[in-house]
Amino acid sequence: MTSSRVVQLPQKLTPASVSKFGCDLHALGPAGGFVFDFGHQRWFPPFSMVLLAMHLRRFRERHPQAEFYARNFENHGYAAHMGFFKTFGLDHGNAPGEALGSPTxxxxxxxxxxxxxxxxxxxxxxxxxxxxxxxxxxxxxxxxxxxxxxxxxxxxxxxxxxxxxxxxxxxxxxxxxxxxxxxxxxxxxxxxxxxxxxxxxxxxxxxxxxxxxxxxxxxxxxxxxxxxxxxxxxxxxxxxxxxxxxxxxxxxxxxxxxxxxxxxxxxxxxxxxxxxxxxxxxxxxxxxxxxxxxxxxxxxxxxxxxxxxxxxxxxxxxxxxxxxxxxxxxxxxxxx
CATH class of the missing domain: 3.30.565.10 (Histidine kinase-like ATPase, C-terminal domain)
Structure with missing residues (x-):
């Protein structure tokens, strides 16, 4: 088994790019650990956010023996508020259903x-x-x-x-x-x-x-x-x-x-x-x-x-x- 592997998220989270990222993600072989880099400024649209969370959730389930790490997740307050990170298991921000909605x-x-x-x-x-x-x-x-x-x-x-x-x-x-x-x-x-x-x-x-x-x-x-x-x-x-x-x-x-x-x-x-x-x-x-x-x-x-x-x-x-x-x-x- 190889050492930790860094996984970069797509810069633009369009439906097509997130869908393709899911293909690339699930094609990765086993590793001792995976480091997910959430980058700096990035817009998280509603659909892309929930689809990406489900891909990350499934990936973690498919690699139960691997260690998972995240970096630059603190840069994304909106995604944290919306429940994105806790949807796939990262203890950061609100849980799904925890945040109150707003007029928008x-x-x-x-x-x-x-x-x-x-x-x-x-x-x-x-x-x-x-x-x-x-x-x-x-x-x-x-x-x-x-x-x-x-x-x-x-x-x-x-x-x-x-x-x-x-x-x-x-x-x-x-x-x-x-x-x-x-x-x-x-x-x-x-x-x-x-x-x-x-x-x-x-x-x-x-x-x-x-x-x-x-x-x-x-x-x-x-x-x-x-x-x-x-x-x-x-x-x-x-x-x-x-x-x-x-x-x-x-x-x-x-x-x-x-x-x-x-x-x-x-x-x-x-x-x-x-x-x-x-x-x-x-x-x-x-x-x-x-x-x-x-x-x-x-x-x-x-x-x-x-x-x-x-x-x-x-x-x-x-x-x-x-x-x-x-x-x-x-x-x-x-x-x-």
Whole structure:
């Protein structure tokens, strides 16, 4: 076994650079120790911060015999406040969920399946209702309001990603981090889990047995594609139909961009542009980025996306060709 090895973080923490760093990191061989150099001035965006933390956490798990050291971490007060360092095990700054949010950001926090189930049980409601309330609460922190197009869009988008994680990934926990820049008309939300990943999730359905993570990732964003063989069946408004990721990525692409990675595949979507990004992630990570100046009425937008989805699903073998669930078609407040 070799002596300690120095690992430098990327200078710019973009989704693509962090994803590539994860590939390089997990390709490293064993060593007696690893020294992670966090450098000097560096901006930690919400998604990149939580994705990077999950890569570092996994790396430590894969090298249980190695010693781990950090240097220059004291230079990053914002990341420390947001819970970045303690998310992967460095005793510095706040723990996930410890820091209070502000009118502009939601620090890294853990959302556990068991807590959502317990809340639903106590209130005698479906878990989908507790997920809805959690998403609305996070949106209210970012927007400082409980109404309006931005609040509705964020609540819808966060809710659909949370539902997707807990319905398909087998993950018991996910991490979320978000920030709103009103003067720049931008909102970014990052959600990462360490579940079974997109390909294994879809493989629960015999119709979607893909050989690569890339194929499964592209398929998962198509309408009606789900690992649940009962997708679209039943009358429960929270039933799985395979339209959650499709509707959410359409919202982001219409006014911003969408990034998702799982296994060895990543995909950046912006307008009609698609870009494959290398990845090495156990689980799934999703970045929602919205240009708030481009938002229009969500109700009309969802209706249009839904019609497009139904038409497209007819061309996809094994897809749910009926309708998206009520939850994936419209705002929850419309059917409460």
């Amino acid at each position: 950001h939601v620090p890294i926090q853990s959302i556990r399946r068991s807590e959502l189930v317990e809340q639903a049980s106590k209130a005698y409601v479906e878990i989908g209702v507790t997920i809805e309330k959690k998403a609305a609460s996070l949106s209210s922190i970012l927007t400082q309001t409980e109404t309006g197009i931005l609040h509705d869009t964020l609540t819808y988008s966060i809710r659909e990603i949370l539902r997707n994680v807990f319905e398909h990934s087998d993950a018991e926990e996910l991490f979320i981090c978000a920030q709103h820049w009103p003067s720049r008309h931008e909102v970014e939300v990052g959600i990462v889990d360490a579940g079974i990943g997109i390909r294994a999730g879809l493989a629960k359905n015999p119709s979607f047995q893909f050989e690569t993570d890339r194929e499964s990732l592209h398929a998962a964003l198509m309408p009606g594609v789900s690992g649940n063989i009962r997708a679209g069946k039943g009358s429960d408004p929270w039933r799985n139909t395979g339209y959650g990721l499709y509707m959410t990525n359409r919202i982001c692409r219409a006014g911003g961009c969408f990034f998702i990675c799982s296994g060895d595949a990543g995909l950046w979507l912006e307008g009609k542009r698609k870009l494959d990004v290398p990845s090495d992630l156990r689980g799934t990570a999703v970045r929602l980025f919205l240009d708030t100046s481009q938002l229009v009425d969500l109700r009309d937008r969802l209706a249009g996306f839904h019609k497009d989805g139904i038409r497209a699903a007819r061309e996809i073998r094994g897809a749910n060709r009926s309708y998206a669930s009520a939850a994936s078609q419209m705002l929850t407040r419309d059917f409460r």
